[in-house]
Amino acid sequence: MDTKSISFPNQKKRNAALRFMHLWIISYVYLFIFTSQFSPLEGIHKSGVLWLCKNVFQQKQVEYITMTGSGDTTLDYWVVLVNIGLAVVAALIILFADKKQRTFKDLHWFTVVVARYYVAMIMLSYGFAKLHDGQFPANTIGRLEERVGDMSPMGMVWTMMGASTGYTFVSGLLEVIGGLLLLFRRTKTFGALFSMTVMINVALLNFFYDVPVKIFSSHIVWLCLFIVGGDAMALYRFFVLQQPSQLRFQKRIFDKKWKGITVTGLKWCVVAFFILSSSSALFYTPPAVPMEGAYIVDKFIINNQEIPNSDSVGWKKLLVISPSRTKVILNNDSIKTFQSVLDTETKTLMLRKIDHQDLYAYLHYSTQKDSIVFTGNKGIDSIKINTIRKKKEDYKLNKRGFHWVNEYPYNR
Template sequence: MIDPSTTTTTEPQWNTAEKTLFRLVFCYYVLFLFPFPFQYIPFKIGDHISSWIDGFWQWMVLLISKDIFHIVEEIPGGNRTSGDTTFDFLKLFTRLCIAAFAVLIWSLLDHKKKNYSGWLVGLIIALRYYLAFSMLTYGFSKVFLIQFWDPTLFDLITPHGNSSPMGLLWKFMGNSHAYSIFTGAAEVIAGILLMFRPTVRLGALMCFGIMLNVFLLNMSYDVPVKLYSAHLVLMAAFILLPDARNLLRFFIRNKPVAPVVLKPYFQKRGWNVAGYIFKGIVLIYIIGSNLYGKITREERPLPALYGIYETERFISGKDTLPSLTKDGHRWKRLVIDRWRTGIEKMDGNIQYVRNETDTVHNTLKLVSFRDTTFVYDFTYTVKDSVLLLNGYHHRDTLKIQFQRKDRTDFLLINRGFHWINEYSFNR
């Protein structure tokens, strides 16, 4: 394909393969991008558009799954925790089917057209803004340390081998604030460069490298955003497609490349000014919304008994239970984290409970989420790093003594940074 932003004296002639491939890519990306950017229209108009589009895809995927793949069970949609569900793969197949059918009709009705240079310009603009929006959104979430979080107390006590691949990646990124900010800043810069024509090529090159790395991390650590990150990689590559020959000539063949003459999109100056205003609004919206989210994000205060408590003595009734590794009754530790509380038994199982602490009367009630009749009622006393619990579970009396383990006692937290290392410290 010829670069549509350059000045040419004659109208370029695309061959049949180029025109057919462009039609397919154009139809597919229209289906993929929509309703962007209309979902951001205020006054709930965007929400209604998104809801209607989601309902349409739910209906189409249901038809495809039953008639082609013979899937009779219900396929849930709109899963926020994963972008690689069965529904998402069926939706990908459905988009390709619709796009292929649209290409067939388009080719029959418009087979005499010489090229789609104007359409290519419009598609690249749409892809640039979608990709820029994604890069800025994800970039700011890293810069403001929102996407990844510090290792929790439960993360610190989980054996390394019991971490999921995704959990391992999240712990690594969450514990590396400087690296998270660096990667986020790179994404932000790439997104901003995409929004201005003189810097589009640099921005697209940066996006391609950054998103290729993200895609490989998602593949290597089983992060369920594989489909989405793959689409962003392909978007960056497609934006660079009109400049492929010049890039190869400059970077590979070490030959000079003539500068690209950028023609204004519109002959009237007012329309071009409106474009710059639109870019400014988009940048202000993205930056402002992320700043507002960071400022208004409420950090839940630490619970009164926040910490990891290792069991030193466990008395049930009149019996002092030994610390047997297969014992499913004796507690190994009590973990009270910012967001969760859990009782780890000697056999390694963790029972997550609702924490009701009364610091006035020094009472602690732990209630099972699965069975609200499964309750531990305690009074507690704290002296230095020792926690004593006295109470009941059903009809059994319990007396438990704990030794508090501070978060900073873990090597991952207290190791810190060293400019000079006489020996590698790799554990």
């Protein structure tokens, strides 16, 4: 029997399998980009997946939870599974409809362009947000007063990043550089490798510190791999086999000059839009917090009677965290959070329970040497609180700073 007659059907099957995988990957790229958290179609797509979960897959417990800051909800994982299935369906339809058995090279390269611009937009957006008090602002008084053992793993990451303006700035700068490199064909491979390296670190932090952006960050790494995929053999020959190699570069050729000018103009409009819309974070200034600080209670007096430190009624600390949020730490270390209004002209502080209009305490404050004294009413009781203010710069985490020379490690 002729061996060619046996190998030909096998080769045909392998080619069909490769074409299917190629089409599946391309389909999934578009499905992810057009249904991700930055897409206007996200809500519509999630609603459709939710309907499938409840009516087809009988997953009655799945809900569409919005405005939580989490991208790893149960529904988000179902979106991934549904997108995988939709990509399979799309690939099969194209495969069976294509009688000419094309390789879809043009579609692949166009998809690479779409992926490049999408990843560039994400990198620029997150990068600029890190350059100036955006994604990781300086730690608040509430964060500085939180015990390390009581922090969430995610809170630990935010504390670490907020403690070092320099590290946060460099992290953002690297993301911006990766995004800019992806915007141009000549630097796209370097940009994808550069961005992938940066985003692997981000994804690892998300996974091992339980930051709920695992799905999204993993997909950005995967998109970088997809962009690099077309140059995989050239990179392998150069880095592994140490052979001369050249990356593929497709020069745009137009039959009319005006077409080239139009495409170039559109490209620079998109680049300008990405940079201007993302760099708006550079001009964000966090609101000032009057009297911000931790007020350590020295004496707590109710109705002219001093409350001992062992009494749970007394206050241990008063934390002025933001213009509208104040926390009280009681002697038993329980924490109460209040809506607050602080008026520096009348020197008053009003505390209300969260989601309630009832006034919890109305206090006047005055400065006496090194201490701040609060006097007023808590309910029907008169109170007087002698405190010592601790500012952000008084915390060891903030005042240590950078040292070129360390005779001994400062780790205490």
